[in-house]
Amino acid sequence: MVCVRELEKQPVEKVMEAVRVCTAFTGHLYEHETRLISVAASLRTSLSDNVRDMFPREHNPEDRSINRELTIRNLVLYNKCRVYWTDRLDRHLDYRVSRGKKVILVFQHKIWLSAHLGQDKHCVIPQDIIGEALDSLNLLFPQNNTDTEKFLRKRGQRFYSLGYCGRDRRLSLADYPHWGHKIEKLIDVFEGPRSGIWRFLPRHDRFDLMESANFWIATAAALLAFVGFILGLMSIVYAKWSYDVGVKSMVISEESLELTRLQYQLSLAQACSDPNEARLLPDFCSAEE
Numbered sequence: 082m083v084c085v086r087e088l089e090k091q092p093v094e095k096v097m098e099a100v101r102v103c104t105a106f107t108g109h110l111y112e113h114e115t116r117l118i119s120v121a122a123s124l125r126t127s128l129s130d131n132v133r134d135m136f137p138r139e140h141n142p143e144d145r146s147i148n149r150e151l152t153i154r155n156l157v158l159y160n161k162c163r164v165y166w167t168d169r170l171d172r173h174l175d176y177r178v179s180r181g182k183k184v185i186l187v188f189q190h191k192i193w194l195s196a197h198l199g200q201d202k203h204c205v206i207p208q209d210i211i212g213e214a215l216d217s218l219n220l221l222f223p224q225n226n227t228d229t230e231k232f233l234r235k236r237g238q239r240f241y242s243l244g245y246c247g248r249d250r251r252l253s254l255a256d257y258p259h260w261g262h263k264i265e266k267l268i269d270v271f272e273g274p275r276s277g278i279w280r281f282l283p284r285h286d287r288f289d290l291m292e293s294a295n296f297w298i299a300t301a302a303a304l305l306a307f308v309g310f311i312l313g314l315m316s317i318v319y320a321k322w323s324y325d326v327g328v329k330s331m332v333i334s335e336e337s338l339e340l341t342r343l344q345y346q347l348s349l350a351q352a353c354s355d356p357n358e359a360r361l362l363p364d365f366c367s368a369e370e
């Protein structure tokens with residue numbers, strides 16, 4: 082890729098052309114070129130200084146430790162954030178809520194940043210900004226993380242294989258003077274309430290008594306409801322089985338009663354057929370006759 086040299090003493094036409102070339106790789110810097118050229122011409126400042134103005138230090142971030150679990154993949158999974166890839170470095174890590182959807186913009190050209198790291202004499206973008214942008218990508222897309230690798234592969238991004246580009250994963254907010262305020266916002270989102278079923282599950286990165294109590298109460302209620310459902314189902318099955326057994330018992334009882342009646346009639350007929358015994362049973366045998 083082409084990178085622009087410092088052009089503070091060059092004609093305005095050359096500065097315009099240089100900005101157009103740089104815009105193809107840093108994204109939408111062209112819309113700022115008129116302002117940059119007018120400032121450079123009037124104040125004789127370098128183009129690099131004007132580009133730096135696009136990445137102001139919002140504040141001096143406190144030396145706050147960053148949770149190593151803070152990754153884009155986890156923000157998407159636990160907080161239902163959406164990732165939009167951008168070509169504009171100045172929009173990197175912008176966060177907004179649009180129509181109820183939490184959106185994070187991420188600069189996708191990590192290889193461009195890596196290629197221009199250390200090119201302080203030839204690149205229009207200051208080296209501290211390039212380095213910090215790389216650090217922010219290393220922070221949110223860490224190496225040796227299978228979940229992050231799968232996340233990027235699924236979305237067609239291949240910069241995971243670039244590694245840390247000779248840098249470390251920095252876990253202190255003080256290391257991000259330009260993007261610290263944006264990272265701090267992502268920290269607040271990550272440490273805030275989770276979305277979906279994850280809000281009911283205990284968090285392994287910190288202990289919250291209320292969240293844990295809610296989880297176990299909900300789990301106990303669900304378990305009791307499940308046990309109640311199983312017991313109710315078993316009661317229905319048992320009642321059906323008892324009914325079937327009762328019906329069969331009734332049929333057997335009726336058949337037994339009929340058999341007893343037939344046996345009685347047979348015994349009576351046999352007794353009355355004998356004249357001697359018939360005289361002993363006048364009431365029964367006379368009726369039989």
